[in-house]
Amino acid sequence: MVATTLLLALLAAGLWSFRGVGLSGEQLVRGTEYAGQFLARTVPFVWPTVGETLWLSALTLAIVFCGTALAAAISIPVAYLAARTTTPGRGSGALGRFLGVTTRAAPDAIMAMIFALVIGQGALAGVLALGIHSIGMISKLTADAIEQIDEGPVRALRAAGASRAQQFWGGVWPQVLPAYIAIVLHRADINLRVSVILGFVGVAGLGQQLSHAMQTLNYREAMPYAIIIFVLCVAFEVVSALIRRSLLGAQPAGRSIAHRLVRRVTSDPADASNVARAAASREARVRQGRAGRIPWTPDRRRQAGLIWGTTLVLAVSVVIAATQGSSFAYFWKNLGIAAARLWPPSLAQEKWGEVALALLETVQIAFAATLFAVVFSVLIGACAARNVAPNPGVRAGARLTLIVIRGLPELLLALFFIILTGLGPGAAVLALGIGGIGLLGKLVADSLEEVSPGPERALTAVGASRTQVFAGATFPQAVPAFVGHTLYLLDTNIRSATVLGIVGGGGIGYMLSSAARINQHELLFLLLCVLVIVFLVEGLSSWLRRLLA
DSSP states (O other): OOHHHHHHHHHHHHHHHHEEEEEEEEHHHEEEEEEEEOOOOHSOOOOOHHHHHHHHHHHHHHHHHHHHHHHHHHHHHHHHHSTTOOOOOHHHHHHHHHHHHHHSSHHHHHHHHHHHHHHOOHHHHHHHHHHHHHHHHHHHHHHHHHHHHHSSHHHEEEEHHHOOOHHIIIHHHHHHHHHHHHHHHHHHHHHHHHHHGGGGGOOHHHHHHHHHHTTTTOOHHHHHHHHHHHHHHHHHHHHHHHHHHHHHHOOOOSSHHHHHHHHHHHHHOOOHHHHHHHHHHHHHHHHHHSSOOOOHHHHHHHHHHHHHHHHHHHHHHHHHTTTTSSSSTHHHHHHHHHHHHSSOOOOOGHHHHHHHHHHHHHHHHHHHHHHHHHHHHHHHHHHSTTTSSSSHHHHHHHHHHHHHHHOOOOHHHHHHHHHHOOOOOOHHHHHHHHHHHHHHHHHHHHHHHHOOOOHHHHHHHOOHHHHIIIIIIIIIHHHHHHHHHHHHHHHHHHHHHHHHGGGGGOHHHHHHHHHHHOHHHHHHHHHHHHHHHHHHHHHHHHHHHHHHH
C-alpha cells in the first residue's frame, strides 16, 4: 500500500513537472526536423592528430586517477567514523556521516569553479573537485561494507588485547578490501564520465576541447571528441573489469559491452580452473612449509604486478597533471582573494523571485526526467526480463538497447538535445530521461526476474494471459523494489539537473555558471541554495525508503 501510494505521488509530481518545463510533442517533432540539418553539419569529421588525441586522453585519465586516489585515501577514515561497528562514539559517527553527505551533495562542477578561483583553471582544480565529491560515495559504500563483516576476527583480536587500530587493520580491513577495490574502480569509471562536464568550467582535457568546439559551433571537430570520449569510457570499463577479475578472482557480473567482452575473452572451464587453483594452493603451502617463505605463485606475481603498475600509473598521473597551470604555490594568497569574492553570500532582492523559479525548474527537470525514465523503463525493462519477455529475441534486443543507452554520457545527450530543441529545461529532461532509462531499465528487469514464481504459476494454471500474469502477479511483487530504484534515480537527477544547467540545460545551473563569471557573492548564495535543496531531497528520499523497508 505504501509503495503504491508513493508511486502515484511520483507520477503526479512528474506530470506536474512536465507541464512546468514546457516540453511538448510539437517541440520534439520540430527537433527531429533539425536533426538532419545538424548531422549534415557534422560531416566530414575533423579528427585531431594522433599525438593530440593521446595527450588529451592521458591528461583526462591523469585527472581522473589523481582525483579518485585522493578520494580513496580520505574515504577510509571517513568510513571508519561513519560505520556503526567501528565508530568510537556517537559524535564521531555523526561527523563521519555528515562529511559523507556533504561531499556527496556538493556538485563537482560547482566545486571545480570555486577551486579555479583559488588555484586557477587547470588540472588541479579538477582533481580536487572529483576527489572531494567522490569521498561521499566511496565512504558511504565502504561504511556499509564494514557494517556487514563477520565480527569473529575482530572479537578474537579484541580478546587478545589488540588496540582499536589493530582490530581495524587486522580484523576489519582484510574483509572489506575486495569490496573497497570494486567501489573505487566503479567510482573511477563515473569520474571519467564526469570529467567531461568539468571541461565546460575550465578543467583541461578532452572535455575542454569538446566545450570549445561546441561553443564555436564547430560540430565537425566536436563529434570526433565525443566519439573519443565514448571509446575511452568503454575501454576504461574493460580494463576495470579485468583488474577486478585479476585481484578479486571473480568474473564481472554486469551486462555492459565491456563486461560481456571480458567474460568472453577470459572464460575458462570452471571445473578445470577450480581444480588447478586448488592444486596450486596445496603446492604453494608445501613449498612455503619447506622453504619458510611465501612462494611467488602466478596469482601473487599478477597481484604484485598490478599493485606496482597502479603505483606507477598514479606517479605518472601526478606528473602529467602537474604540467597544467593550476598550482598551490600561491594558494593562501589566492584563498584570501577568493574568500573576499565569495563571502559574504548575497543576492539582490529583485533576484529572489528569479532564483526561486530557477530552483523550482531544477526540481521539475529532475521529476520530469524521472517520470520519462520510469515509463520507458517499465516497457523496455519488462521486455528484458527473462520471465516476462515473449521470446529470447525480444529479451536480447531489450538488453542491447539498455546497454547502448548506458554507454552514452548524459552530457553528450544534453548537448545533442540542446542543438535540436534549443537552450532550456527541455533538453535536460530528455538527456536525463534517456540516460535514466539505461539505469532504471536494468534494475527493473533484474527486479522482475527476482520475484517469486509461485503467483505467476498459479495465474498461468487457471488460464491467465501473459499480460494478466504480469499485471496480477509479476509487477505487484516488484513494486517496492521499483519505487526504491525510482527514488534513487530522482535523488541522482537532482544533482545532474544542476550540472546540466551549466551547459544550457536550464534551472539553477545556468545562473550558477553566470554568477561564477560575474558575481561570486551570488555564486556562494546560489550554491548554498542548491545544497539546501539537495539535502531536503536526500532526506525525503531516505525517509521514503525507510517506509518501504
